[in-house]
Amino acid sequence: MTMFDPIAQTISDQHLNLACSVQLTVRRLDQIHPNISGNKFFKLKYNFVEAQRLGFKKILTFGGAYSNHIAATAYAAQLFGFKSIGIIRGEELASKTYNPTLMLAQKMGMDFKFVSRENYKLKQDPEFNQQLQVEYPDTYIIPEGGTNALAIQGCQEILKPQDGTQYDVICCAVGTGGTIAGIIERSAPEQHILGFSALKGDFLKQEIQQWTQRTNWSLTDAYCCGGYAKTTPELLRFIHHFEQEYQLPLEHIYTGKMFYGIFDLISKGYFVENSRILLIHTGGLQGRLTI
Numbered sequence: 169m170t171m172f173d174p175i176a177q178t179i180s181d182q183h184l185n186l187a188c189s190v191q192l193t194v195r196r197l198d199q200i201h202p203n204i205s206g207n208k209f210f211k212l213k214y215n216f217v218e219a220q221r222l223g224f225k226k227i228l229t230f231g232g233a234y235s236n237h238i239a240a241t242a243y244a245a246q247l248f249g250f251k252s253i254g255i256i257r258g259e260e261l262a263s264k265t266y267n268p269t270l271m272l273a274q275k276m277g278m279d280f281k282f283v284s285r286e287n288y289k290l291k292q293d294p295e296f297n298q299q300l301q302v303e304y305p306d307t308y309i310i311p312e313g314g315t316n317a318l319a320i321q322g323c324q325e326i327l328k329p330q331d332g333t334q335y336d337v338i339c340c341a342v343g344t345g346g347t348i349a350g351i352i353e354r355s356a357p358e359q360h361i362l363g364f365s366a367l368k369g370d371f372l373k374q375e376i377q378q379w380t381q382r383t384n385w386s387l388t389d390a391y392c393c394g395g396y397a398k399t400t401p402e403l404l405r406f407i408h409h410f411e412q413e414y415q416l417p418l419e420h421i422y423t424g425k426m427f428y429g430i431f432d433l434i435s436k437g438y439f440v441e442n443s444r445i446l447l448i449h450t451g452g453l454q455g456r457l458t459i
């Protein structure tokens with residue numbers, strides 16, 4: 169049960185000095201590991217423990233070509249002695265030069281199966297999963313983005329026991345909602361958890377509600393810049409300026425949008441004076457190379 173813990177102990181918090189009335193602290197999950205980065209480490213932790221307990225030798229999961237989850241799974245599988253298989257969205261990618269994420273995953277020994285966008289949509293379909301079980305027998309399957317009950321159990325450990333009294337607001341970037349669900353579950357009732365969606369739309373609210381009954385949270389897609397992996401010149405300018413000012417690396421898919429949103433909300437007076445805000449830096453910096 170302790171296989172990942174030595175890495176987790178290295179997490180540190182960084183304080184940002186701002187000329188305003190709120191206190192910002194960044195939890196640097198990006199520093200856990202260069203490749204099993206940030207929140208993906210917490211999402212995978214108990215899945216790998218479970219796969220090991222059940223005696224599986226292979227891990228299979230799903231993702232797009234730029235998925236941090238694919239890279240993290242490939243790396244963790246290699247580190248802990250599993251074979252890994254990635255079901256990748258986009259048939260056309262099979263014949264192209266791999267991007268840095270896929271190249272890294274391949275280097276870690278991951279086998280790819282490229283599927284059409286149409287087939288990829290079936291990833292939660294029982295029949296499609298049965299086919300995969302036949303094609304890859306004795307395989308532990310982790311869903312897209314790594315979000316399942318064990319992932320949410322792992323993400324609860326992003327918070328430390330003392331956080332309940334030290335912070336009023338906790339902010340987190342949201343993709344599938346698994347990470348924020350774990351944080352919500354572990355939060356104190358008087359804390360507010362604020363999610364910054366990396367993609368457009370209201371459906372994520374329901375996704376999160378599947379995993380938690382708590383109501384001390386909210387979600388905004390106001391800073392998604394048009395959708396998943398989309399950017400605006402303003403966002404890129406913000407990231408560049410922020411990195412120079414605070415010596416803290418961001419990427420443009422998740423963490424960049426969250427910091428962009430928080431700074432905008434601060435400037436609009438959204439937070440109560442003297443709010444103590446904890447920002448979860450969820451990592452993903454391997455994707456930064458592809459900007």
Ligand SMILES: *Cc1c(COP(=O)(O)O)cnc(C)c1O
Nearest residue numbers: 343344345346347422450451452
């Ligand atoms: C995957 C990812 C997220 C989103 O996590 P979910 O649990 O899918 O919401 C946030 N930040 C980074 C850097 C990620 O790689």
